[in-house]
Amino acid sequence: MTDFSTFVAPPPSDEPNADxxxxxxxxxxxxxxxFNASDTRAMDAELHFPHLMLSGAQRLEWAEPGQHPxxxxxxxxxxxxxxxxxxxxDAVLVSNDKVHFVVTYTRRNDAGVxxxxxxxxxxxxxxxxxxxxALRSY
Structure with missing residues (x-):
């Protein structure tokens, strides 16, 4: 089991890890x-499982690949x-093995609207x- 004190306080880093x-x-x-190629298998290859999604207070967890409707x-x-x-x-929290991003994206039609x-x-x-x-929050 992971020690809670090391879990919430990873070793400090002197500078953000650009790599x-x-x-x-x-x-x-x-x-x-x-996603743009409508390729759910390739999408799953970029996810860690279990994969967690949050929307408001709702939580959805996929235990394994192949869960897209x-x-x-x-x-x-x-x-x-x-x-x-x-x-x-925007990377807002960075460590050697974890990066939190605030992602802003648009969905567009064929004309780019x-x-x-x-x-x-x-x-x-x-x-x-x-x-x-590992996690997406919507």
Whole structure:
């Protein structure tokens, strides 16, 4: 079991870890490229499981890959969606193995018109050398 005192107080770092931010940011980019390709398997490859999502006070946990609803992209496309685009990805808390991002992205139609704008907290972690998104808060 993890010692609570070390869990809440990881060793201090003298400066932000730019390599961790870059690697974690690349993971988010790969996830969104897969999202734009409607490729749920490639999306799952960029997630850590169990994967946690928070929306308001609701919590959704996926224990394993393959949990996206089969009609997810059909419904999204029916709304006019064509692609998702990052507007900002701000690393707000950084350690060697975890980066918290405040992510602002837009959903756009074929003409590039913004359909909606979202600002979320996404946390990417490095587990066994692999960066993946561990938590998304909507």
């Amino acid at each position: 961790a931010v870059e690697a974690a940011s690349d993971c988010l980019d790969r996830f969104t490229a897969a 089969h009609d997810f992209f059909d419904k999204l496309k029916a709304s006019g969606w064509s692609r998702t685009q990052y507007e900002k990805k 913004v359909l909606s704008t979202h600002c979320n907290l996404w946390i990417a972690t490095r587990v066994d050398g692999h960066w993946g998104i």
